[in-house]
Amino acid sequence: MREHTPKTIYLKDYTPPDYLIDTVDLFFELDEENTRVTAKLRVRRNPESPRENPELELNGEELLLESIKLNGRGLNASEYRLSEESLVLPSVPDRPFDLEIVTRINPKANTALEGLYLSKDMLCTQCEAQGFRKITYFIDRPDVMAKYTTTLVADKSRYPVLLSNGNRIASGELKNGRHWVKWEDPFKKPSYLFALVAGRLECVEDRYVTRSGKEVTLQIFVEKHDLDKCDHAMQSLKNAMRWDEENYGREYDLNLYMIVAISHFNMGAMENKGLNVFNTKCVLARPDTATDSDYEHIEGVIGHEYFHNWTGNRITCRDWFQLSLKEGLTVFRDQEFSADRTSRAVKRIDEVNMLRTKQFAEDAGPLAHPVRPESYIEINNFYTLTVYEKGAEVVRMMQTLLGKDGFRRGTDLYFQRHDGQAVTCDDFVKCMEDANGVDLTQFRRWYSQAGTPEVHIAADYDAANRVLNLTVRQSCPPTPGQPVKAPFHIPLAIGLLAPDGTELPLQLEGETEPHGQTTRVLDLKEPDQQFRFVGLPEKPVVSALRGFSAPVRLHMNRSDQELAFLFSHDPDPFNRWDAGQQLATQVILDLAGRLSKGETPTRVDSRLIEAYRRIIGQDWADLSYFALLLTLPSEEYISASMAIVDPDAVHQARQTVKRELAATLEQDFRRLYQTHHVDEAGRFDAEAVGRRRLKNVCLSYLSELETEDVYRLSVRQFREARTMTDQIAALSTIVNSHNPEKSDCLAEFYERWRDDDLVIDKWFALQATCHLPGTLDRVRELLSHPAFDLKVPNRVRSLIGAFSQSNPVNFHARDGAGYALLADHVITLNALNPQVAARMLTALTPWRRYDKHRQRLMREQLQRIAGVENVSKDVYEVAMKSLS
Known part of the structure; x- marks a missing residue:
């Protein structure tokens, strides 16, 4: 157990830094176990600091201090104070001064993968959020921005490639087979954006010419076998660079842009200035090794990190409470980029699915926090869905309220006003206000208030006056530290459909002329508001929250008939899909309720089957969207509607509905499968991707029949597939069935791909997410598999993470064995990699949503973890907040 309670950091306590650092000159003598770092800093008093004659405090962890010089004079131990987390100089000059600090570090021993560490045979860095303090003593906070030069010296045979931020300005050879390279970054940056990579790497190179005519060299560094x-x-x-020029007027500012792909990485990617370090899964793709979803994910992450060059690097966050300033905005930008590159409807649905199943649960649990948090113990714990995905929704709402042109005016002003600065979320909103002449004071509550607002809509049609009255109420449940919430400013997109499915023009009472629009964005600002639509000859069906215009829980009393109507007719693609999900959820929840009572229902509501039959009978240009319409809501999605989650009943009910749909619509699914089962290896256009998605949804339904011919169909697709999309989809149906060739197919897949780490990650994840009994025992076996390594984050996520976060029926088994397995490995990971341990632990945090028996078992494991000796700050914070 921790001997001392970790310190809590509060936003309200922010003060400007006492000192600023203008230039940083770094000299690395690289070695995997004994790297020597010489840091020469030009330091000066910050005129904005409120303190007189402050001490100079530098952050530092896991460093061996070798020497300190102040203006060229060596300091003795009596002239500074050294602790496990800082180096303090009580007396420094009032004028700008030079500080030289020499430290030694052991990258090989750094299993936390923060700072400088060894990834296979490569040396690399991860400095966000506070990793730079594990490289040298420094004022490690984002509002201290400096210009960096970096010289790397290493053995040339072991580290032939030496990379850092900015432009390569010099290099040379040394004695004893060593060499050096010097890099210069002309732009000021915070320490979290520093990066270096050294190793045996091969380079793929290309060129991009910006809109103004500047040529930029593009380089991707990978291991030789991944070229x-x-x-x-x-x-x-290149797509991202062009898109940012066209949509935001932003050009790249250096002559060189580098990406390095490494396998040992806690995150997806990192936007270090000019030298992006990526997890291999976010770079490497070939049709036979990566799925269509992988291809889309890679393009989105590549875009995200590139877009950070302006929204994160050129303009960064003042403090870590403002993390969503860069992440929420950049997620929104990468979402829009991906929507333009793929299916906008499918992309939006994927985003909302993530919010509803993951982020809404975060908002409703003990770890709930605002988009701009008020406090933290360990900043790594705030790289959350709330900061990222909900933060992106907040930015999206601003665009919805201001329109695309107004939003562009706001971002133009933001780039002009704050280039080269470290600023706040309020600064961004202020630019939106100033550029558009609006007041967003109430809207700012989205940044400061936690929780998911609840919006209730009641519709009353007055036939005599041809008026529809909408009564709208909003509220937000209490969250930790915020028992009472003020009303939000919610953009509510509304449409109305006539009984024949056509859209109606919307005219609000008081408007002298018809508005002409079929979708209106209403400003919901009060706890209760009424909106009266006039000129409606028949009772309309309300299409509410179109495009998911705000991250809220919407409540309307919808009959199955009304949902089926919207599922068949709503022209808003999100609401059409959502109506189908609600209809299916109602049917599944009703069935789950009866199963919980011990009943054995034999039939599924025919209205759901007929709704699916009508969808199948229509023509669809966007086949990926068609595939989504045919996909049942996930068990997580369904469980989100339950006050007390019964994972067994939800799973059994969903499987019952899926089997019934498969049996009733079998011929339709077979026809669609055969029609779209064509060989299009290497094609990733919308039509080819859509055909594969639709075909594999149909195969998933057919596999529920558990017939010999479907077994053969799945195995044939598995063995003949020329894309990973088709092979992994077929193997998934095999693993989740009683197919007699399951073991053979799993063995074949492993033998074929055993040397490709990313594909073997898929092999682990498929088995970890199998819904059949016996999966926990299989996970235990896989934990001892030669290919599993607890020190590799991707492996941990693919097995332990997949089982605990994506297999509710087995993880939540009533004997609690799943909880114990997770806790065992969180405790082990706590000593190896606290960041990954804390992420894994979140599977136990929503324990209050389950029955008393499961609550007790989950709480016991949380208490066991919290009581571990020397528990890390990362894990301690998550465990204690969950238990409070």
Whole structure:
């Protein structure tokens, strides 16, 4: 157990830094166990600091201090104070001064993968959020921005490639087979954006000419055997550069843009200035090794990190409470980029699915926090869905309220006003206000208030006056530290459909002329508001929250008939899909309720089957969207509607409905499968991707029949597949069925791909997410598999993470064995990699949503974890907040 309670950091306590650092000159003598770092800093008093004659405090962790010089004079131990987390100089000059600090570090021992560490045979860094303090003593906070030069010295045979931020300005050879390279970054940056990579790497190179005519060299560095998997990433980068020029007027500012793909990485990617470090899964792709979803994900992440060059690097966050300033905005930008590159409808649905199943649960649990948090113990715990995905929704709402042109005016002003600065979320909103002449004071509550607002809509049609009256109420449940919430400013997009499915023009009472629009964005600002639509000859069906215009829980009393109507007719693609999900959820929840009571229902509501039959009978240009319409809501989605989650009943009910749909619509699914089962290996256009998605949804339904011919169909697709999309989809149906060739197919897959780490991650995840009994025992076996390594984050996520976060029926088994397995490995990971341990632990945090028996078992494991000796700050914070 921790001997001392970790310190809590509060937003309200923010003060400007006492000192600023203008330039940083770094000299690395690289070695995997004994790296020597010389840091020469130009330091000066900050005129904005409120303190007189402050001490100079530098952050530092896990460093061996070798020497300190102040203006060229060596300091003795009596002239500074050294602790496990800081180096303090009580007396420094009032004028700008030079500080030289020499430290030694052991990258090989750094299993936390923060600071400088060893990834296979490569040395690399991860400095966000506070990793730079593990490299040298520094004022490690984002509002201290400096210009960096970096010289790397290393053995040339072991580290032939030496990379850092900015432009390469010099290099040379040294004695004893060593060499050096010097890099200069002309732009000021905070320490969290520093990066270096050293190792045996090969380079794929290309060029991009900006809109103004500047040529930029593009380089992707990978291990030699991965050279043939970089084409998609390179094209994605060029697509992102062009998109940012066209949509935001932003050009790249250096002559060189580098990406390095490494396997040992806690995150997806990192936007270090000019030198992006990526997890290999977010770069490497080839049709036979990566799925269509992988290809889309790679393009989105490549875009995200590139877009950070302006929204994160050129303009950064003042403090870590403002993390969503860069992440929420950049997620929104990468979402819009991906929507333009793929199916906008499918992209939006995927985003909302993530919010409803993951982020809403975060908002409703003990770890709930605002988009701009008020406090933290360990900043790594705030790289959350609330900061990222909900933060992106807040930005999206601003665009919805201001329109695309108004939003562009706001971002133009933001880039002009704050280039080169470290600023706040309020600064961004202020630019939106000033550029558009609006007041967003109430809207700012989205940044400061936690929780998911609840919006209730009641519709009353007055036939005599041809008026529809909408009564709208909003509220927000209490969250930790915020028992009472003020009303939000919610943009509520509304449409009305006539009984024949056509859209109606919307005219609000008091408007002298018809508005002409079929979708109106209403400003919901009060706890209760009424909106009266006039000129409606028949009772309309309300299409509310179109495009998911705000991250809220919407409540309307919808009959199954009304949902089926919207599922068949709503022209808003999100609301059409959502109506189908609600209809299916109602049917499944009703069935789950009866199963919980011990009943054994034999039939599924025919209205759901007929609704699906009508969808199948229509023509669809967007086949990916068609595939989504045919996909049942996930068990997580369904469980979100339950006050007390019964994972067994939800699973059994959903499987019952899926089997019934498969049996009733079998011929339709077979026809669609055969029609779209064509060989299009290497094609990733919308039509080819859509055909594969639709075909594999149909195969998933057919596999529920558990017939010999479907077994053969799945195995044939598995063995003949020329894309990973088709092979992994077929293997998934095999793993989740009683197919007699299951073991053989799993063995074949492993033998074929055993040397490709990313594909073997899929092999682990497929088995970890199998819904059949016996999966926990299989997970235990896989934990001892030669290919599993607890020190590799991707492996941990693919097995332990997949089982605990994506297999509710087995993880939540009533004997609590799943909880114990997770807790065992969180405790082990706590000593190896606290960041990953804390992420894994979140599967136990929503324990209050389950029955008393499961609550007790989950709480016991949380208490066991919290009581571990020397528990890390990362894990301690998550465990204690969950238990409070």
